Amino acid sequence: MPTIRSTTPRVAIYARQSVDEEQGIGQQLDDCRAECRRREWQIAGEFQDNDTSASKERGPKTAWAAMLKAFDAGEFDAIIVTETSRITRSLVDVLDIRPPRRDIRVVVIREAIDTEHDDFMLKQLVLLAEREVKIKGARAARYAATRRAAGHPTPGKPPHGYRWVPQIERDSAGIRYRIDDAEAEDVRQMFREFLAGAPLGQIARDLSEAGRLTRRGSRWSSSTVRRVLLNPVYAALLAPAQPSGEYDATAIDLEACTPGAWDAIVERDHLVAARSRLIGVAPNHSGTARKWLLSGLAICAVCSTPVRSARGETHPTARIDGSGAAQTLRYHAYRCVKGHFMRNGDIIDEFISEVCIVRLSAADALQLVSPRADRVDIGVLHATREGLKTRRQSIARFVARGLLTDLEADDSLREIADEMRSISDEIARAIREDPLAELAEVDDVRAWWNGSTLARRRLIVEALMTVRIHPVGHGRRVTNLDSAAETVTVEWSRS
Known part of the structure; x- marks a missing residue:
């Protein structure tokens, strides 16, 4: 039995664009609304797919899928779009909206298509668009291969540390x-x-x-x-x-x-x-970010437990003149987790910083930062790795000439891969820096220390010494470096 249509169809407007542009979707909607007003058609709904390709499958969360579901529920009779390319560039999508699967009337404004009379032109234009997509894809793949061979990255936002060079500003090498x-x-x-x-x-x-x-x-x-x-x-x-x-x-x-x-x-x-x-280590996204120099590094002189940072609070007594107590202040402190002490941390940090600066400024400090005698020769490792690459290329040639079977080649290539991985690990171990190595070329240690990161200062403290913090008793205040020296013990790890 033929489908009976009302004289005034209920129309769904569909707007789509592949790239998110502020004006694109809005202009499509305006043109479709104007055409509906001209024809005196009722708009039953509007469906927008922004930043969505028409040449790839559109998933269940897209407006396209929602629109098909709305038609199946009987909410509209026809779809109106500005151009054929807006609705699809794939014949598969046309088969979703035209018989035998569905009989949705499609009206295309700029190409004067109305499938109520004939859908031949709609399918022809979609086939041409699909062909153009394939040609462009092949052209893009060839261009990408050439670009990669020349060492140029894909267009887009470069990583932190680099700026993208527009084409007009590139040099003869085309650096991007x-x-x-x-x-x-x-x-x-x-x-x-x-x-x-x-x-x-x-x-x-x-x-x-x-x-x-x-x-x-x-x-x-x-x-x-x-x-x-x-x-x-x-x-x-x-x-x-x-x-x-x-x-x-x-x-x-x-x-x-x-x-x-x-x-x-x-x-x-x-x-x-x-x-x-x-690689191969589970990411620790919580990290270990310290705010103070000795948190987790210094230990309690009584129980040898690592100290933790804390926030202390002053408890001032009332003034003799009756004017009340001084303002309560909060301060950075170190505490023993077993309760042996909680002390002001600022003076301790200052004291340890001074100890490090004095030690690293001493005449014999160069001995602390001299390269290790057993240091691996990275040049030899590189040469070995290049030799393995040459062997790998030779095996590929032997296989091509039939001098090696695939099974023999697999065994050899696996052995080479293991050796190269081992060499990379050796290079990694050799290149890891001693936290003191940077000081070999530093003239002003105090200026370097004051300008260095907390991470680097903590690494140096950890490499040079063990810091033991002693309890000082209730009521005693440590306010200068001399008194700090009497209550903090430094045990040198490097002499």
Whole structure:
């Protein structure tokens, strides 16, 4: 039995665009509303898919799916769009709205299509659009392969530390990433501190407390610092493409990366060292961010338990002249978790800082920061790794010429991969910095200490000494460095 339509159809307006632009959707809706007014049609609903491709499958959460569900519920009779490309670029979608599956009347304003009379032109235009999508896809894939071979990244927002170079400003080499000096220093500090042993949370806190925020103006976190330390782009390496929406920095094989055409911010070995410490280790997003120099480092002189930071509060007594008590003040303190003491931490931090500055300024301090005698020769490791790469290429040639079976090649390649992984681990261990190494070239230790991060100061205290804090008894106040020296014991780890 033929479908009986009312003389005035109930119409659903559908608007779609692939890229989120402020005016695009609005203009489509305005044009469709004007056409409905001209024809005196009733608008039963409006459906908008912003930032949605018409050449890919539209999921159940899109306005497209909601519109089909509304038609199935009998809420409208026809769809009106401005252009065929707005409704779809895939014939599969046309089969969703035209017989035999559904019989939705489709009206296209600019191409004067009305499927009540004939849907041949609609299907032809969609087929042409589908063909154009495939041609553009093949062209884009070829261009992407050429671009990657030249070491150029994909267009888009560059990572922290780099700025995108517009085409009009590029040099003859077509470089697309330019180092942002201020942001690049953030990246260098992350690698420097992490390779010296600082926790991710402490690195994030130090950057944020210094007012050095992410590009969005947010504070750094353990997870954002971790992403930086894993990213091969900072060593000027272009990672292999990964499936859309499935990016995983830990799955990137550095050996499969293409040399990038931009300048590196950190050395490749530093990237290898950072990744070796992070990959295979469960991320600790809570971090270990300390606010004070000795939290968790100093120990109680009575029970040898690590001390914790606390907030002390003064309890002033009333003045003799009857004018009342002084204002209650809060202060930074260290406390023994077993209750042996709680002491003002500022004077203790000042004392330990002074002890470190004096020790590192001494004539024999260079012995503390001299390279280890058993230091691995990184140049030899690099040469060995290059030799393994050559062996891997030779095996591929032998297989191609039939001189090796696939099974024999697999065994050899697995052995080479294990050796290369072992060498990368050795390079990572060799490149990890001694927290004192930076001081070898420092002339003014006091200025360096005052300008260094809390993470670096804590690393130096941990490397140089064990700090024991003694109880001082009720009523005694430690207010200067001399009295602090009498109640704090320093046991040197490096002499």
